[in-house]
Amino acid sequence: MTAIVPALTIEHVAVHFGGLVAIADMNFVVNGGELLSLIGPNGAGKTTAFNVITGFLKPSKGEVRYRGTSLNGLKPHQVASLGLVRTFQRTSVFRAHSVFDNVLTGLHLSGRSNLLDTLLRLPRERASEQELHDAAWEILTLVGIDKQAHELAGALPYGDQRLLGVALALAAKPSMLLLDEPVSGMNASETGRFMRLLAKLRDRGMTILLVEHDMPMVMGVSDRIVVLNYGRIIAEGPPAAIREDPEVIRAYLGQAGAKRAAHA
């Protein structure tokens, strides 16, 4: 067991849209190598938290730090280059391109040729392109969509498109992955496939922040869970503790449901 090192730290983050408080005051830490799930009812502020962490949204207050570097004021592409890479809630792939070209585009940060190399197609450009091609195959194989490499991304079945979304994120060489509802809309076998991929990534030491509604999955894969409701953290802990937490039950099932759950 290696020492626990905080990877992502969220300190007193608040987000206000005009008078609406999307996130009131959020504090939590994701440790290196950990899989932390962020759950909560619809509108609890999960996706807002994602957007703040990855630079798509500026927090009204507070600070997000990744491995000691403050992310405040950084643009999304700068956050990605620090190794913090996200996926999107809805399928997000370059639909008009082949699966392989998608991953090749995702490998942008790994390229090392400059403009002159490219315009004159110098040896360094060719070498760099070859490396990118090899890396793309490696990622497609890891994710398990290598057989569809030459198909059009927009024509893939839904589950495969979600996997391609993860492949795109992996292509940016993340040290931490943020997954926004990756299995929503997937059928059982697709979800199973996705969970096996998550296990593989964890074996490689990837830190993961997961937002998900699929409770069996969340309970099955998470090391810890943070529960948001109305922009506040109402509970935090390992899956077993969260399952028993009265606050959480109330948030999900309402007052009456909580009573029923208590009697059961």
Place this chain on the structure above:
Amino acid sequence: MRRFVPVIVVALLATVPLWLGDPYILNAFITTGIFTIAAMSLNLLLGYTGQLSLGHVAFFGIGAYVSALTALGFDVELFDGFHVVHEPWPVIYGFILAIVIAGLCGYLVGKLSFRVRGAYFVIVTISFAEVVRLVALNWVELTQGPLALTNIPPVTLGLPGIGYANLYGKTGNYYLVLGVGVIAYVVIKHLVQSRIGRAMIALKENESLALSVGINVTRYLVLAAIVSAAIAGAAGSLYAHYLRIIDPDIFLFLYTVTMVIMVITGGKGTLAGPVVGGALFGAIPVIVRSFAAPEVQWILYGAFMIAIIFVLPQGIVPAIERWFAPRPSKKQLVASQSSVSAE
């Protein structure tokens, strides 16, 4: 097979002056070639990054004026008693300066307007072209205004010790335009079929996703604007030294529209699109002029354009690719429609 098509086309084009006797037709070939180069440069912005530059002729005109003024020399009084004097330089420096300064203008326009994107970019580019036109029209001391810059020297080619040749003739200019066109095509091809090109296409398709994998969107938009403007500047320089007279009408909106038509009908976002569109809309005026009255010519021109867009909304090149697709399954139909790797 497909990769040899451009080589065959260039080889065929290279034979044109050998069998074409009519200087009027050869002249049409040359001006068409120059505008095709400009259309190729516009395609880099419009077709690959998805940004519509409706002032693209500004870069073309700047290239023409910079090149002409470098070759002609000028004496301008900037403020009281302070003169800027420039002695005439060889044309080749004008050509290089045209590329550099047009590229610099592309950088400025891109940097200014890509913060806002979309419709704002269109407005900034239109305004930029209009401002440049007004400067060319009113700064009479420098540009001679509506009196036009005349006696622009032709391009001189040659090597020290071997000798020089002035390209007064049409044949020489034809090969010069063909050569520059091939270079522009190869530069754009290398660019779009690379990591940089993928970044440009990615930001057109899905900007959030592009950002999320670490692509610096603004940087690649500005880069596309620089390369695009520089190539347009080169085309402008060729235009100035071929016609040997330029006036502020070079900045007319009509020329931008012509370039946009060439790109859209040929197939934006394909390498061959602007070449096919350029050839077509270079040829149509010549053909209709042979049998129609002047008023009818423009009507036919417009009708033809509408017909192409109506029948082939993606443009001619994607339609041809679809036709020749090896197995025209439904998936590939969609693929070829959005193909960006047309050779």
